[in-house]
Amino acid sequence: MRAGAGAAIAARTVVLEPHFAYASGRPVPPSDRVRFGIIGVGMQGNGLLKTAIGLPGVECVAACDLYDGRQELAKEITGKSIATTRRYQELLDNKEIDCIINATPDHWHRKIVIDCCDARKDVYCEKPMTHAVGEGFEMIDAEKRNKRIVQVGSQRPSSVVYAKAREIVEKGQLGEVCLAEGLMGRNDPGGAWQYPLPPDLSPQNLDWDTWLGTAPKIRFNPAHFQRWRCWQAYGSGVAGDLIVHLLTGIHFIVGVNGPPQRAMASGGLYRWKDGRDVPDVHAVVFDYPKLQIYARVTLNTETPEATRIMGKGGLLEIREGVLTFTPQDGLDHGPSFLSGTWPKGQREDYLAKFRADHPYQHDAQAQEVTRYSAPPGYSDTREHLYNFFDAVRTRKPVVEDATFGNHTAIACHMANHAYFQKTTALWDASSKSIRG
Ligand SMILES: NC(=O)c1ccc[n+]([C@@H]2O[C@H](COP(=O)([O-])OP(=O)(O)OC[C@H]3O[C@@H](n4cnc5c(N)ncnc54)[C@H](O)[C@@H]3O)[C@@H](O)[C@H]2O)c1
Numbered sequence: 001m002r003a004g005a006g007a008a009i010a011a012r013t014v015v016l017e018p019h020f021a022y023a024s025g026r027p028v029p030p031s032d033r034v035r036f037g038i039i040g041v042g043m044q045g046n047g048l049l050k051t052a053i054g055l056p057g058v059e060c061v062a063a064c065d066l067y068d069g070r071q072e073l074a075k076e077i078t079g080k081s082i083a084t085t086r087r088y089q090e091l092l093d094n095k096e097i098d099c100i101i102n103a104t105p106d107h108w109h110r111k112i113v114i115d116c117c118d119a120r121k122d123v124y125c126e127k128p129m130t131h132a133v134g135e136g137f138e139m140i141d142a143e144k145r146n147k148r149i150v151q152v153g154s155q156r157p158s159s160v161v162y163a164k165a166r167e168i169v170e171k172g173q174l175g176e177v178c179l180a181e182g183l184m185g186r187n188d189p190g191g192a193w194q195y196p197l198p199p200d201l202s203p204q205n206l207d208w209d210t211w212l213g214t215a216p217k218i219r220f221n222p223a224h225f226q227r228w229r230c231w232q233a234y235g236s237g238v239a240g241d242l243i244v245h246l247l248t249g250i251h252f253i254v255g256v257n258g259p260p261q262r263a264m265a266s267g268g269l270y271r272w273k274d275g276r277d278v279p280d281v282h283a284v285v286f287d288y289p290k291l292q293i294y295a296r297v298t299l300n301t302e303t304p305e306a307t308r309i310m311g312k313g314g315l316l317e318i319r320e321g322v323l324t325f326t327p328q329d330g331l332d333h334g335p336s337f338l339s340g341t342w343p344k345g346q347r348e349d350y351l352a353k354f355r356a357d358h359p360y361q362h363d364a365q366a367q368e369v370t371r372y373s374a375p376p377g378y379s380d381t382r383e384h385l386y387n388f389f390d391a392v393r394t395r396k397p398v399v400e401d402a403t404f405g406n407h408t409a410i411a412c413h414m415a416n417h418a419y420f421q422k423t424t425a426l427w428d429a430s431s432k433s434i435r436g
Contacts, residue, residue, distance in 0.1 A: 028057025037091035045103030092119035117142035129405035136406030152405025159380035175313030182246025185303030230276030237278030265418035
């Protein structure tokens with residue numbers, strides 16, 4: 001071991017207090033109830049619906065899905081005969097509805113968010129906020145023009161664990177941060193989006209033409225319906241599906257609210273050759289004005305999800321939801337091994353001087369390592385939804401508005417641009433577009 005590496009010895013664990021959803025046990029008066037409609041009751045939408053109706057003072061009034069089976073599911077989840085439809089405009093026309101949860105695939109986000117804002121409904125929109133770069137600026141315009149609340153659904157900014165990491169950075173305990181990284185890996189068909197197809201799906205119970213939306217018109221294809229992440233026509237590959245979460249967490253912790261200046265990427269489609277047109281390994285290096293971020297996702301090996309923020313003052317690591325802060329003081333804690341290459345007299349002089357100049361050298365770097373975890377059963381998605389509904393009620397800003405969501409989405413589009421065009425993607429702020 002290098003003499004100066006030091007040793008972090010003690011460790012303590014702190015269980016963090018949830019801050020929003022769990023803290024609010026107070027009853028909500030009927031006048032403060034928030035009524036929402038949901039558009040898209042699929043894999044993510046059904047979970048959001050279950051969670052949202054469990055929040056105090058929140059009620060689901062209607063559900064929209066282009067596949068009739070999902071309308072039936074919405075009724076099963078809510079346990080009541082809510083209004084259901086294939087036409088989301090009906091939810092926007094409904095005066096009883098205050099806000100919308102939009103859990104449709106990426107290629108529908110732009111239009112639904114703009115339509116919601118123009119109909120004066122607040123909206124919780126799933127990540128990635130956009131399917132293409134220009135869309136985000138139109139969505140922000142709609143949010144601001146209509147004074148609406150838009151919350152983007154990458155839930156890490158509502159997590160108490162991420163909030164603690166951000167606090168450590170804000171207090172300067174980590175010192176200057178120049179590098180962060182986010183890593184994630186899966187190794188199973190479900191993780192690689194080979195989801196089972198709905199057994200009864202047909203053009204009779206699904207409005208296929210509307211589902212295609214802006215995508216090229218193709219014949220009814222159940223795989224495209226359920227495994228849409230595999231095609232750029234609907235999704236944004238590994239970057240928009242997973243790197244977006246890693247980046248959202250890092251941006252939130254280090255206080256970045258802007259696109260990267262450039263992105264370089266590599267990877268490939270090595271394993272899941274099922275007709276998809278996106279990679280299953282994607283590694284990206286992003287340069288920001290004062291920071292570099294490295295992000296890597298593989299669908300070919302299970303690896304623990306890890307986010308690391310590296311500063312002169314130490315290392316912050318979030319691994320499987322637990323934050324560990326290992327302080328470092330960045331000083332030499334022992335004499336340099338190079339002194340061993342000098343003759344005795346010079347070596348002794350150096351060692352004596354080193355000891356005089358470094359009074360702390362004898363007790364190796366006794367820094368306390370602290371681990372922070374959320375309580376058992378904690379859900380950052382619940383907190384994120386609560387943050388949204390609370391903002392609908394109070395008009396306070398949300399933790400992840402359209403501007404923030406747009407910046408992480410732009411980074412993901414740059415990651416794809418760099419990969420597909422085999423180039424360095426550069427952000428051109430004046431034209432709000434990617435060059436390179
Ligand atoms: N935050 C997270 O952790 C997380 C996790 C999973 C998915 N997501 C996001 O949630 C979104 C949905 O993903 P999913 O896996 O649930 O997809 P899904 O295909 O399982 O469900 C989407 C549903 O939307 C419906 N739909 C599509 N277009 C519609 C329209 N115009 N009007 C009404 N209904 C429409 C479909 O019929 C389908 O039932 C995506 O943006 C995805 O990235 C987020």
